[in-house]
Amino acid sequence: MVIIFTITSAGISFCYAFYFTFYLGLGRSWPLNPIPYGTMQAGISIMTLSLCLTSINNKEKVVTFLAFLLSSYGLIMSESRGVWLGFIFALAVIFVVFITTKKIKITWRSIVIAIILIGGVSIISKPLISQRLSQTHQEYSDIKSGDLNTSIGLRLQMWQSAPMLIEHHELLGQGNQYLTSLDNLYHQGHISKSLYEAQPPHFHNQYVDYMVKKGIVGLILLLCLLILPLRLLKNASTLQRYITISLVSLFAVASLTDVPLNHGQTIFMYIFWLGCFTTTSNNEHADND
Numbered sequence: 001m002v003i004i005f006t007i008t009s010a011g012i013s014f015c016y017a018f019y020f021t022f023y024l025g026l027g028r029s030w031p032l033n034p035i036p037y038g039t040m041q042a043g044i045s046i047m048t049l050s051l052c053l054t055s056i057n058n059k060e061k062v063v064t065f066l067a068f069l070l071s072s073y074g075l076i077m078s079e080s081r082g083v084w085l086g087f088i089f090a091l092a093v094i095f096v097v098f099i100t101t102k103k104i105k106i107t108w109r110s111i112v113i114a115i116i117l118i119g120g121v122s123i124i125s126k127p128l129i130s131q132r133l134s135q136t137h138q139e140y141s142d143i144k145s146g147d148l149n150t151s152i153g154l155r156l157q158m159w160q161s162a163p164m165l166i167e168h169h170e171l172l173g174q175g176n177q178y179l180t181s182l183d184n185l186y187h188q189g190h191i192s193k194s195l196y197e198a199q200p201p202h203f204h205n206q207y208v209d210y211m212v213k214k215g216i217v218g219l220i221l222l223l224c225l226l227i228l229p230l231r232l233l234k235n236a237s238t239l240q241r242y243i244t245i246s247l248v249s250l251f252a253v254a255s256l257t258d259v260p261l262n263h264g265q266t267i268f269m270y271i272f273w274l275g276c277f278t279t280t281s282n283n284e285h286a287d288n289d
Contacts, residue, residue, distance in 0.1 A: 006064070021077045036263040037265075038078030039251075039263075043266075043269055044071045045068055066117075069117055072121065082258050094246050143156070149192075154194065155257065158204060159205060161182065169212075173212055173218055179199060204258055207222065226252050229244050247270065
């Protein structure tokens with residue numbers, strides 16, 4: 001049941017991204033914010049990969065690996081650079097767990113097929129990735145020349161303003177009153193007009209955002225939300241370890257450039273999927289351990 005649900009999620013999310021990106025030709029101008037959507041795609045992708053690696057049924061391995069490729073390409077279509085970094089880090093975590101686990105066996109035939117399929121997806125994805133990397137390089141050049149009115153530049157300005165907003169509100173933060181403080185900083189000449197006009201709803205960094213709005217108390221609760229699942233892995237199955245460690249890694253790194261635990265759909269996915277796999281994986285995959 002879990003496998004069917006995950007595969008279905010991968011297929012639907014891919015179709016959504018493909019429809020708006022290529023069929024309608026909208027690029028990443030989707031009805032839904034592509035950053036949290038990309039986070040969901042990345043989460044689905046690492047879960048399907050985890051199911052593929054821990055399944056003992058060859059048919060399930062093939063289907064879940066194809067779902068992994070579909071959701072990975074959907075993530076690439078989102079062009080969410082911060083989520084890409086979190087996804088790469090999560091894949092690296094899965095690789096480390098994989099090579100340190102003696103219980104999972106992969107044949108050379110499977111490795112060759114996987115390399116061919118991943119290579120094919122990489123070739124198809126090259127235009128999107130190259131375009132986004134070129135844009136990132138241009139933004140970096142603009143920042144070096146002093147222009148901070150870019151996507152990355154505005155993020156840097158938000159993070160630079162954070163210490164001034166946190167001052168005198170370290171314990172509980174400012175809540176939504178931070179916008180008033182941001183206005184005051186502008187009139188005092190401490191922040192730029194571009195940041196003032198942006199009126200950012202968040203700080204594109206989960207840790208900074210919590211510190212500004214909820215203070216040290218909120219930041220501690222946030223860290224507990226990320227660390228607590230890892231504390232429950234003592235007697236976990238192999239699948240539970242893959243899912244929990246990689247999903248926490250994804251959200252922890254994605255939180256450096258976005259606020260995935262502020263968006264309803266992503267925080268729901270984080271809590272729901274961790275709970276779902278924690279309560280079912282021991283029963284459905286016990287023979288893998």
